[in-house]
Amino acid sequence: AQSVTQLDSQVPVFEEAPVELRCNYSSSVSVYLFWYVQYPNQGLQLLLKYLSGSTLVKGINGFEAEFNKSQTSFHLRKPSVHISDTAEYFCAVSDRPGNTGKLIFGQGTTLQVKP
Amino acid sequence: EPEVTQTPSHQVTQMGQEVILRCVPISNHLYFYWYRQILGQKVEFLVSFYNNEISEKSEIFDDQFSVERPDGSNFTLKIRSTKLEDSAMYFCASSEVADEQYFGPGTRLTVT
Numbered sequence: 001a002q003s004v005t006q007l008d009s010q011v012p013v014f015e016e017a018p019v020e021l022r023c024n025y026s027s028s029v030s031v032y033l034f035w036y037v038q039y040p041n042q043g044l045q046l047l048l049k050y051l052s053g054s055t056l057v058k059g060i061n062g063f064e065a066e067f068n069k070s071q072t073s074f075h076l077r078k079p080s081v082h083i084s085d086t087a088e089y090f091c092a093v094s095d096r097p098g099n100t101g102k103l104i105f106g107q108g109t110t111l112q113v114k115p
Numbered sequence: 116e117p118e119v120t121q122t123p124s125h126q127v128t129q130m131g132q133e134v135i136l137r138c139v140p141i142s143n144h145l146y147f148y149w150y151r152q153i154l155g156q157k158v159e160f161l162v163s164f165y166n167n168e169i170s171e172k173s174e175i176f177d178d179q180f181s182v183e184r185p186d187g188s189n190f191t192l193k194i195r196s197t198k199l200e201d202s203a204m205y206f207c208a209s210s211e212v213a214d215e216q217y218f219g220p221g222t223r224l225t226v227t
Contacts, residue, residue: 034215042220043221044158046215046217049215069219092158094214100170101163102148102171103150103158103216104160107156
């Protein structure tokens with residue numbers, strides 16, 4: 001069965017500092033990988049996705065993530081965060097095409113950007 | 116930009132009552148999903164729906180739950196007899212192909 005582990009429940013960081021949110025997954029099959037962001041009292045918004053091809057994926061709001069198959073990781077990075085990046089971030093995995101597209105989510109990481 | 120909408124935003128119901136949560140997916144999407152998030156916990160998959168039938172469901176999605184696409188635009192989740200532990204945020208999602216899901220803002224269900 002697939003699972004996703006987000007290693008940090010909370011990440012405090014100062015504005016304009018770099019940040020990395022960690023995500024590891026386990027799966028016996030090839031997967032798609034996603035990062036979603038949830039701002040307070042809102043739904044989930046897709047930040048970026050890895051389907052195939054280049055292992056470095058760029059998303060919205062200056063975020064990027066790197067797929068590392070050997071380490072089964074998909075860490076999210078941003079070189080300089082803003083106050084507005086304060087939110088909950090979820091890593092998710094789904095099986096490759098041909099299935100239902102069900103997403104398995106990690107526990108989430110709260111990014112707290114301080115002035 | 117098209118978006119997934121959900122109604123109501125907040126539903127309060129008494130234990131044992133039936134509730135119907137409504138979603139309007141993006142119009143050209145073919146895959147539909149329900150997820151839930153209990154306060155402080157991770158988002159959990161409930162059910163996926165394609166071609167007018169359930170394609171996959173989780174262990175959570177027992178006989179108390181059902182989904183329906185009654186017309187060309189709505190996608191509903193019904194809980195037949197609510198329990199306290201059904202209190203959660205329920206998210207609807209849709210996708211054109213099974214690789215990128217767009218989520219609605221959620222319905223907060225409170226069972227008292």
